[in-house]
Amino acid sequence: MKKDIDQRGGILLEALPYIKKFWNKIVIIKYGGSAMSEEADRDLEKQIIKDIILLKYVGMKPVIVHGGGAEISLEMKKRNKVPQFVNGLRVTDPETMEITEMVLTGKINTRLVAEINLYITEGPGNGVKGIGLSGEDAQLLTVKRHRIAELGLVGEVERINTEILTLLLEKNYIPVIATVGVDEQGIRYNINADTVAAQIAISLQAEKLIFLTDVDGIFRDFSDPSSLVSSLKAVEAESLIKSGCIQKGMIPKVEAAVQAVRAGVKKVHLLNGKYPHSILLEVFTDSGIGTEIINLDG
Secondary structure (H helix, E strand, O other): OHHHHHHHHHHHHHHHHHHHHOOOOEEEEEEOHHHHOOHHHHHHHHHHHHHHHHHHHOOOEEEEEEOOHHHHHHHHHHOOOOOOEEOOEEOEOHHHHHHHHHHHHHHHHHHHHHHHHHHHHHOOOOOOEEEEEEOOHHHOEEEEEOOOHHHEOEEEEEEEOHHHHHHHHHOOEEEEEEOEEEOOOOOEEEOOHHHHHHHHHHHOOOOEEEEEEOOOOEEOOOOOHHHEEOEEEHHHHHHHHHHOOOOOOHHHHHHHHHHHHHOOOOEEEEEEOOOOOHHHHHHHOOOOOOEEEEOOOO
16 A cells, blocks of 8 residues: 555656646647547547646646548548548548548537536636637638649648637637648648647747657557657658658658757657557656657757
């Protein structure tokens, strides 16, 4: 009994310097797709939301950016559409764009915001609230058509309205952002959520950018669990992409991570969101989990 109490007390003491270090710092959490893919994971999703709320209550400023690739693909298959990808990005024709917007803004975004507000209503409150946004709201994400023409209605971020996010964070909101943007003509585009998360982290000069995925991190050899890399320099991450060690949907994540740390974000973390409390273990413990990417290229 005493040993168990000592261990739990030790965990709390281990967290203390991190709570102090990250007080009032902005943390961007990219949650989506592979980390929220199954109905059976709804309890885990609720736990992830509670962990993010905990970050808020200990003085951090979390922003959630979500995708929903698995749910979009599922809805496409229901309509007899076959999902197609180029370099890890979804090919988006007008019908796919309609499905994407319906799933991201009409389903996932509202669900995540409801979970935040339900828990806070049941809990201590203190004025913390979740609020849902898409790139269309307050011109949050202004985009242009992606340079790869065959992707169709896929956009690249040109401008981010950080003013609205700053105001919401100051007013104690947890913004939850669906990655749909608009161009100057009002045309809506699907945007890769990893890229959006990185761009928002850069614009807000976030302390951390956390990608929740369904893998443990980056491996030098994916078939060998012991080859998990706990820490990578940006240049090393780029080499792993070129060598083929990083493939498919991990490519946009790692590219976005490299871009973020080179533009001033202190650290980027790639974690398995299917592990309970993975965010807390990474942020508040000495050893952490997953892979961190830092900008020490010298």
